[in-house]
Amino acid sequence: MSTATEPSTPQPVRSTTGLTFWSAVRTVFSLEMRQRLRGKGWYWMLGIWFVVIGFIFVLATGVLGTTDNEGGILFDLVVGFVLLFGLLIAPGLSANAVNGDRAGGTLAILQVTLLTPGQLLTGKWLASWVGSLAFLVLSCPFIFWALALGGVNAQEAIVSLLMLAVELGVVCAIGVGVSALANRPLFSIVSTYMLVALLAIGTVIVFGLSTTLVMEERTMTTSYYTYPESSLDATGTPDPGAEMECVTQTSQGMIPRTEYIAWLLAANPFVVVADAVPYSVEDLPELDPATDAAGLPQGGPYYTPGIMETISQGVRAAQAGPDVEQSCEELAESLRPLPQETPIWPLGLGLQLLLAGVLLLIGRRRLTMPAKRLAQGTRIA
């Protein structure tokens, strides 16, 4: 009879595996891409995307016709929208990657080959990332159009696009990780949307709510321009020709020390992109020391930042915290964009990568066969 009762472990008779990591990843990638390219869904999404971005772009061009910083604002707008829609599309492309296969009965067929869970997840992630990068590529005509209008330097454009690509990759990684964890595609897609919403909206809400926790009673000095009391007539309208003057006021009040909680905003994808982009502050014309009649810097319309730059400025303001002593000289300065003190985006990107990495690691454990524990109600085959 058999002697195999004792745990015999013969040496492999042939070389075990000719499957290298990258050839496995490439096979999974091309498997995914072939299905995507041959399906209709992806092309429909691309078409709708192009139309929507184009519509918004044309609309914005019409509205902004007269602004001096048109190119910059349009560019920022496209970046913002690509990020927003990318955050909506990337989960759709990634969050059913693994459990969709499980539902289709093809996952076990892959798992019984020499493919390892890490290779499977890497391939799926790459495929969904490339799939979502196509949306970025499709927005390029508008991006170049905005660049052609001027006002955006090359560095700003390159970093913006790079960070968009990175953010799409992060969301895809989160989606693929969740899809390995959750049993049903619908559930994992919704969960991924929730995680993305947590990053994009949740961080802002938490930041907003946390401001009440960092309120401090402070003596504040604020300055502002106003018409002197004497130049006002009975109805409160100033006499023509009256000069404004700077008034400095000191008051007691509760102010939020946002510098303590600014990091909460870090993991927000919009913040990560906006904070990483080096907006060209230095290129702005020096403020004319001469002020106009209102005591404000001369030189016509002020520099208008685009959407992403506004976010960037907002975060820098939050990082800096409230200015408790604002003199009249600083008042004029305050119209200028804030320079970057400490970049916050490495922290944010780090947090996002941590989230994605943890999800992928747990997902990888879940996919490691032979399975010891199965999620309730799932069959391998």
Added chain:
Amino acid sequence: MTNERGGIVVEGVARSFGSVQAVRDIDFEAPPGEVTALIGPNGSGKTTLMLMMASLLAPDRGTVRVAGFDPVTQPAQVRSRVGWMPDTLGVWESLTALEVLTTIGALYGMGAADRSRRAEELLVAVNLTEFGRRPARVLSRGQQQRLSLARALIHDPEVLLLDEPASGLDPGSRVELRSLLRSLAAGGKTVVVSSHVLSELDEIADRAVFVSRGQSVKSQTLDEAGSQMRRYYVQAEPMSALAAALQSYGVRYETRGDSRREEFLVQLGSTAEASWLLRTLVLGDVVVTAFAPAGGALEETYMSLDTDRR
């Protein structure tokens, strides 16, 4: 029988899913060069056992050796030697049959030329040549089944685990499946086939392991099965004459209730006994219109096991 390097040896294996004890205690042996049938009613744990042999599911208890390797601690060794055909059909919607085969071949580490040559060969073997370049989703169930079989064979595995491979196949394809499996076994491969289509296994299998409620209840070779007590059904015109004749020879019979026409079932110990009875009846002027084994040899064992089907 089963040497160190080949075949499958499963001993005292158990596996539960939460509160469901899918496999309680199964001993199973499949020697190389033979086709071993795994027979049991629905829900008896056949698929679960197959998954444990295919290194997809870890047993709670017991040992599994596939081609000499432990699927739990040496899954890669086992996977490179095992071809597994699941009973569920998974298809990649837009891949062609040929691409399905070459993709899986690539995942077994086969070279590009190697796997496309092998894929073409297998398409011929399973009669799907004309569908090689069509999307796999347009294939009929039986064709998908054959594609699935080809996929399990792509890396020329030593051990073949087929979970209900014949369900959905037309009679012609079944015959082809039978000869394919026989030739694989003749080539020294270990072939395990689970099925409940017993009549078919009679002709494919060399041996059979019966499982019921997660337990292996019997293991026998087809030769053993063939020489055991078998039931024959007999019809005659009129049936009353047959009843009288059987009574006079002292042969016990029962009336079969599950058939459209009335017929008698008799238990006979051997083929010699059967030929004796038939001759005696005919010589006794009973107009016998039908005289045949009630079922295949395996079906006989299956029915005699008195397993309560769920």
